[in-house]
Amino acid sequence: MTEPVLHFSADEFAARIAKTREAMNERGVELIVVTDPSNMAWLTGYDGWSFYVHQAVLLALDGEPIWFGRGQDANGAIRTCFMAQENIIGYPDHYVQSVSRHPMDYLAGQIEHRGWSNKRIGVEMDNYWFTAAAYGALTKHLPNATFEDVTGLVNWQRAVKSRQELDYMRTAARLVERIHERIFAKAEPGLRKCDLVAEIYDAGLRYDPDLGVGGDYPAIVPLLPSGGDAAAPHLTWDDRPLRAGEGTFFEVAGVYRRYHCPLSRTLFLGPPPQHFRDAEKAVLEGIDAGLGKARAGQRCEDIANAFHAVLSKYGITKDNRTGYSIGLSYPPDWGERTMSLRTGDRTVLEENMTFHFMTGLWMDDWGFEITESIVIGRDAPECFAKVPRKLMVKD
């Protein structure tokens, strides 16, 4: 009998499930098919790089959650989920990437077998991993069920973090501090991007005897575009060298047990031009203004509006959101895909919500990022990581 390795108490899992069921009741759904790997992990503990095949967690209004995935990954579920082995369902391998059968055909059979085929079933219609074909297979094989869109239903339950989750995020913060220290120590003209990325992984992963932990993989690879390429926020690295006279932003995250602490800084090699100094001044003042609104009772948009007001004062336009909720994540995104710090998001902030205050500027031919990851409290927010908040310069 293999005992799973769990990183949260049985009580915490029970509380998560109870909270989710409350939301299910409010939405009038009796069963949810959860395909977001972060939601699957949050509800059951499941952890593995298996989201490249169809898989799901089923949660009904009573009983344990049920893990559903590829047969060979059931061994991983047994090792990471809290549920009894009978609630781990592996499907046969000939369903994998087949043109004649779909894993959701098999899941429909399991749903039927459990007497749920006429239920109101919630599915995450706009989640990665829930393809149009997956939906087609479920609706075809379960004609008596009613399907409801519950995209984000579980994600929203994750918004307020537990003490244990905050601990993991604080550990991740120590790792992202190490990464930025390493970047500043190593970056210099001539150092190739790929070598600097090796340093970033090294700093983010290696066991730290003081912390007593080593790091996990980030849901987004390190982003470090230089010069004109920094206009494009999601270019990845190549093997060209850093150059004097160029700015590079480093958007990276420390990760511990899948909990993320993202943090960006910008480094200029050589004396920065005036527009970098102007951006620094505006962004730092904007961050202060935003942090000033970041407390329980305010709204998401209050942070964004405060930031944008400062930018406008300096004549800078940023036409994209200034942050998003963070926590437990799997690729391709370390955001939780619920709250955004932007005008129009009127979600009221609560204690222990966590955000990446993403104040990046991506201009026509340059880019600039200084960001903070924060925990909402009654008063001023906690900034997870202590990395000097300024334009980094190496002359």
Add this chain to the structure above:
Amino acid sequence: MTEPVLHFSADEFAARIAKTREAMNERGVELIVVTDPSNMAWLTGYDGWSFYVHQAVLLALDGEPIWFGRGQDANGAIRTCFMAQENIIGYPDHYVQSVSRHPMDYLAGQIEHRGWSNKRIGVEMDNYWFTAAAYGALTKHLPNATFEDVTGLVNWQRAVKSRQELDYMRTAARLVERIHERIFAKAEPGLRKCDLVAEIYDAGLRYDPDLGVGGDYPAIVPLLPSGGDAAAPHLTWDDRPLRAGEGTFFEVAGVYRRYHCPLSRTLFLGPPPQHFRDAEKAVLEGIDAGLGKARAGQRCEDIANAFHAVLSKYGITKDNRTGYSIGLSYPPDWGERTMSLRTGDRTVLEENMTFHFMTGLWMDDWGFEITESIVIGRDAPECFAKVPRKLMVKD
């Protein structure tokens, strides 16, 4: 005017598009909406970690492909795609992760604007990134269009590799050789998994002056489960130490310009037990048998059947496929999701098709992987990487 950095000739892109249009004609579709990042990159050069928001490449029967994505990522498209800037469409940021509007609403408007709203439109129904909601938005806003499932249509065009693609894969092979050398040099009882992963990234990424290249990120993170955990093929690492008396398999890939060369080896720390030696004997003989069938004119299943026949002889059952097509890839999978090496896949092998011959065994409480990545030829296949094909042992 920003000039894109392209890694293939204009002729190669033209040939890819022509081939794809032929397949579109055969299928009777006039426009395809391509959401698989690997397909987007193959058709246009587009490269960026932006697949966490909705994006696509549109390809009609004439004209350039059109890149469609988030406004801030259009800067990345301008820098990586061969098309004219007018064929790069960025959508406004308030479509990102919004509950009231979907990026595919915007795309539908673009399709209408171009006079394609009554066309036969192919969509990748079962591709990651093409969610049920994305399909819902397109069908809702384009009621006069006819939608066809073209999952895999572009992927299949990628099966036979060009000379340039094979060159990139051979470079990736040099990088995976470095990774396995490093693993063998560094692994020892007491070394923590996270530290070994830092070594793996280091070996896979750093600039190699002899090769004149540095590495790119793999579409799957390094997998290195030990002991009983090796029963679960997709568990990722933690910060616990390697232990004497345990086997660990290392499933890793070298990557250059998004082209992958995956390769697995198993390392036993201490004298391996008999079942590891038995597995080694069976798998090596099975690989030889499979490679003996791996040539143009044979079928995918011939390789699998030859391998399984040897395994059966030794009383070993493997109930999952023994490989898949490889090449250009983005997370979450380095497979191309077309051909599988398994009974029933009767695809005829052609010269310059490339496969990961994935002969892993995942038993109840142990696992074993020795694999090869290969190029199909007229005679014996080329094994991309030269890594000693045996159970690695450190006493």
